Amino acid sequence: MKKFYSLSIAALVLSLSLTGALADKIGDKAKPLHISEWVKGATAEAPVNVTDGKNVYVVEFWATWCGPCRTSIPHLTALQKQYKDKGVVFVGISNETMEEVKPFVEKQAEKMDYVVALDKERLTSDDYMRAYGQNGIPTAFIINKKGQIAWMGHPMDMDDPLEEIVTGTYDLEAAIKADEMRSKITDFVKLLREKDPKAKETGDALLKEIGKNVDLLMQMVNECYGAREYDLIFRALDQLATVDDSSATRAKNIRTQIESVRLSGLYKEALAANDQEALKSIQKEVLEKLKDDARRLSLFAYEMGKLEDVKSQLSFLVSLLDAADKVEDKTLVPGPEFYRAVIYYRAGETAKGDASSEKALSTITNQTLKNQMVDYLKSIKPTTAEEKKAE
Helix, strand or coil: CCCCCCCCHHHHHHHHCCCCCCCCCCCCECCCCCEEEEEECCCCCCCCCCCCCCCEEEEEECCCCCHHHHHHHHHHHHHHHHHHHHCEEEEEEECCCHHHHHHHHHHHHHHHCCEEEEECCCHHHHHHHHCCCCCCCCEEEEECCCCEEEEEECHHHCHHHHHHHHHCCCCHHHHHHHHHHHHHHHHHHHHHHCCCCCHHHHHHHHHHHHCCCHHHHHHHHHHHHHCCCHHHHHHHHHHHCCCCHHHHHHHHHHHHHHHHHHHHHHHHHHHHCCCHHHHHHHHHHHHHHCCCCHHHHHHHHHHHCCCCCHHHHHHHHHHHHHHHHCCCCCCCCCCHHHHHHHHHHHCCCHHHHHHHHHHHHHCCCCHHHHHHHHHHHHHHCCCCHHHHHHC
């Protein structure tokens, strides 16, 4: 998951005034909901009016098929119960049919204990999701008692802003400024994609303006990743790492993930070109950049092991798993030994694969996972000469 100042103000304004990326913005008046049917918690005779100024409203867009939406449902219910007596009303809106939504809501029962409604011809989605430049669900909007859109984002991230809006401590002006920056970042990305020579200078300026705003730094990372602007990505991550300890850990993990993707692309290119000098350089960089992340080291070996010439890579891929073994990571299931078995089997080293397979399976206590691992390893294990004759 997705603008800065070191130019003169006049030059920056010129470079960023490409388009008003979003028609609506934080602080604008909320639009009425266009509802075809109320599924739960309200009716056509007693609908929810988010513009009446009587309550704080949370309008969330979701769908029955959306995994993250299903994950956030209990959290929304908990918040609705927490704030029910404080004048907060939650409304979940889907653009699906009653036949799809009603059985789902009924099955959820008390787990989904807030108002649920169906969008009318996507009109509500247009007035909220599309108007505010939101592309993914679940997305929630918080409407304050003045009828303004005060916040928008993932529903799992709204606890603090909701509390502040309810208690009257929310800094709407700061939210408006942050929203303006989001629009600037969107315009900046257009410069990147158009290969505009002003892009780098504009990016530098935006990073300075963003400062330590975590949400905006993450948007910068996501947008630059889409444009493959690695220099800006890593500088944004450097900036993120200075915010606090949690952000520093987050920045480190993202950097490792991005490095893994970048290096895997370079590795595949060098392998396809049989460029041995480039391969050695990339292999050295992989071991250096991913050395503290057992998961990334293991997955890199696994992905490269899918390529045709596994035997020629075997020594390097095994060295990645050796490095992963040295990293203490109790959350990594299955561990490096499982991936070692996969690599050996793909390289035709059946005996070594069997040995690693036995070690990997001996550490797994979850029987369902163990069965899945057994089935997978059997599917890639080389067929022996005796087995071929029997066939």
